[in-house]
Amino acid sequence: MRNYLLTLLVAAAVTYLLTAPVRRFAVRHHAMAEVRDRDVHDVPTPRLGGLAMFGGFAAGMLVASKLPLLRTVFENGSREWLALLSGAFLICLLGAADDRWGLDAVTKLAGQVLAAGVMALQGVQLLWLPLGTLTYVPPESLGVLLTVLVVVVAINAVNFVDGLDGLAAGITMISAGSLFVFSYILWVVEQVDRAATPTMITAIVVGCCAGFLPHNFHPARLFMGDSGSMLIGLVLSASALTLTTQFSGTEISRGGLGSEASLLPTLLPLVLPISILIVPMADLLLAVVRRTRAGRSPFAPDKQHLHHRLLEIGHSQRRAVFIMWLWAGLVAFGTVVVSLYTGPLMWTSLVAATVITISLTFLLPIVHKPHLPLTEDA
Secondary structure (H helix, E strand, O other), rough: OOHHHHHHHHHHHHHHHHHHHHHHHHHHHHOOOOOOOOOOOOOOOEOOHHHHHHHHHHEEEEEEEEOOOOOOHHHOOOHHHHHHHHHHHHHHHHHHHHHHHHHHHHHHHHHHHHHHHHHOOOOOOOOOOOOOOOOEEHHHHHHHHHHHHHHHHHHHHHHHHOOOOOOOHHHHHHHHHHHHHHHHHHHOOOOHHHHHHHHHHHHHHHHHHHHHHHOOOOOOOOOHHHHHHHHHHHHHHHHHHHHHHOOOOHOOHHHHHHOOOOOOOOHHHHHHHHHHOOHHHHHHHHHHHHHHHHHOOOOOOOOOOHHHHHHHHOOOOOHHHHHHHHHHHHHHHHHHHHHOOOOHHHHHHHHHHHHHHHHHHHHHHOOOOOOOOOOOOO
């Protein structure tokens, strides 16, 4: 655990320290988020926060390559780390260009496909799919296409949810944290070698988000922009792919955890990646349906995202972010708990957490109305 903690702290520290110079760079080069009708912030705010996050991510990878426990990820001919780093660089570069000059939807989509494709062709790809009790191994070309699809959807899901200060960074940190817990148990307790890479990646992602949040929480001094939201979407989806879609459910059964048996382990490779991104995925799906039914492009912006709805029913901006963090944590960590344990205590805890989250979502605006005007978003 000390190796992962050190890697996390290095990623957090480098991201935190880089954020101030990145902010000055963004202001100097006019990479600003201007105020639009659909936005919640009311003053122009610099973007390009993804550059600081990429710096923290690269620093975390560098430190991990020198640590005894994590060195195996970079040895034995493995190229997953190189695939991930190259894909992250390309998507961050694409996002930085959009933060500065603004790119059209087609250009951004093409860039996302390119970054995901580069990563998939170097080894980070979906290798199998569960079909009931059977396992389907797709041809390599189909595996690459499916991987690109998954990664592009995840990138846009995180990008869509990035609408309030600290929202995307917090949700990603929670999602990566839940995946870290699951993969850490597989790697350290169950000795599943292929869980080493996602355990390292998720620790670094948690660090990057933790280092960025102090600058990004309301009122934000810097937005992560597309350079950040697309970066963490790609990295988080890649960590899920390297964990749960490269070996069968029988390999991740928790026989070593004593009498607590896993529930439906063969479904985990599909359920876990969806659960860790359930909040941004739900927001993306609702936005596409909503805009398509209205005869508009799925990429046409509006002010009807989930966080906008929370603001409308009376939450302050900080409370709305906190509520969405709770929902993300409930689903992501709930899935991990269900996959590892069973019994009355587990189910009672999940029901209690669900009741608390629902109550805070719908009752808190009634008993505690916000007194300050809503201002900025991320």
